[in-house]
Amino acid sequence: MTMTVADLADLTLRLCAIPSETGQEKELADFVEARARAAAGDAAVWRGGNAIVCLPRPAHGRPTVALVGHLDTVRCAAEQRLAVLDGRVFGCGASDMKAGLAVMLALLAEWPHLEEGPVCPAWIFYDREEGPYVDNGLEAVLDSGAVPPLELAVILEPTDATLQLGCLGVLNAHARVTGRRAHSARPWEGDNAVYRALPLLRRLAGVPVREVRVHGLPYYEVISVTQAWTETPANVIPDAFHLNLNVRFAPGRSLDDAWAEVRMLVGAEADVELRDAAPAAPPFADHPLLRDWQRRAGLEIRPKQAWTDVARFAARGIPAVNFGPGETAQAHQANESCSLALLGRAYQALRLLFRPDET
Structure with a gap:
């Protein structure tokens, strides 16, 4: 059964109508589990907490490719619409990433047809992606033993239906510049820590964007001050x-190296400590399955100028890429939406991944 764009739009709208802010994914997980069991049978479905893995049939020697998506959204804006209008689906999380979930469920509904191809399909739905790195539900799924050995994982994050390879690493560091307290009516009796931080702030503002090419793809390393505060009245x-110093670094660079550069940049002007960090992921541009799919589907290749869960797969030796119907510019927007054209394009492209004979 092939879904039409109208079917995909209706399914996306239905998913958007189910609230699933991070930590509150149970209702949506119940919905996805019911669809998976109806499509593939109880024996094919594993659930742990609010995560679901579906493997309709064993691989029997074929490579297994997993479609992967997170169930949660950021908090919805008060003005968010829920409608299909002017060639777009409007709804909380429409682009990030309920349009991707709709494509996953649409393909799951036709798994017997996909199963006839040279690649074995699997599905992974998980929770808490939009929260802190350490709370991300994918890690527990990958540790559970429910996921079969994978040749490739495709994460349906918003990519405008382009194939976005690799991802940046990220770290957050807390820098503390010290001074001396005083009454604000007599500032000469103190030493204002904000003013003492000005040389460091100027230096950070002057750090240039650094382009790093990996497999010919340009990734941009940046360091930004994203929070600044005092704790005095x-x-x-x-x-x-x-x-808070937010650092983005290119594939091929280690966390240790990025952290060493931050310490060197801050120098003696502040105390600095690492708050959290996540590694970069390589682009896997030479993967044979990926190259063949990209060629058959005519997909544009771009670097991923952000961090995504492809890094979690890469850390376990599993090639992973980003490809989804959502629009990067719409993610987390106040009146989020997704293009119907991109929904259809992503759906058809992923069908070709499993059934290359239908080119």
Whole structure:
């Protein structure tokens, strides 16, 4: 059974109508589990917490490719519409990533047809992707033993139906510049930590964007101050000024190397500690399955200028890529939406991954 674009739009809208803010994914997980069991049978479905793995049939020597998607969204905006209008689906999480989930469920409904191809399909749905790195539900799924050996994982994050390879690594560091407290009416009795931080802030602002090419793809390394705060009342000269430094680094670079550069950049002007970090992922541009699929489907290749869960797969030696119908510019927007044209394009492209004979 092949779904029409209208079918995909209706399914996306139905998924958007089920609230699934991070930590509140149970209702959507129940919906997905019921669809998976109806499509593939109880024996094919594993559930752990709010995560679901579906393997309709063993691989029997064929390579297994998993379609992967997170169930959660960020908090919905009050003005968010829920409708299909002007060639778009509007709804909370429409692009990130309920359109991707709709494509996954549409393909799951026709698994017997996909199963006839040279690649064995599997599905992984998981929770808590939009929250802290350490709480991400995918890690528990990969540790559960429910996931079969994989040749490739395709994460249906928003990519505008382009094939986005690899991902940046990310770390957050807390820098603390110290001064001396005083009453704000007599600032000369203190040493304002905010002013003491100005040389460091100027230096950070002057760090150039660095282009790094991996397999011919340009990734851009950047460092940004994303938070700045004091902890003193409004009438007190602050004795400490706090900064969050957000660092993005290219595939091929280690966490240790990126962290060493941050410490060197900050120098003696602040105390700095690592808050959290996640590794980069290589692009896997030479993977044979990937090359063949990209050619048959005519997919545009881009680098992923962000972090995604492809890095979790890569850390376990599993090639993974980003490909989904959602639009990167729509993710987390106040009135989020997704293009119907991209929904149809992503659906047809992924069918070709499993049934290359239908080119």
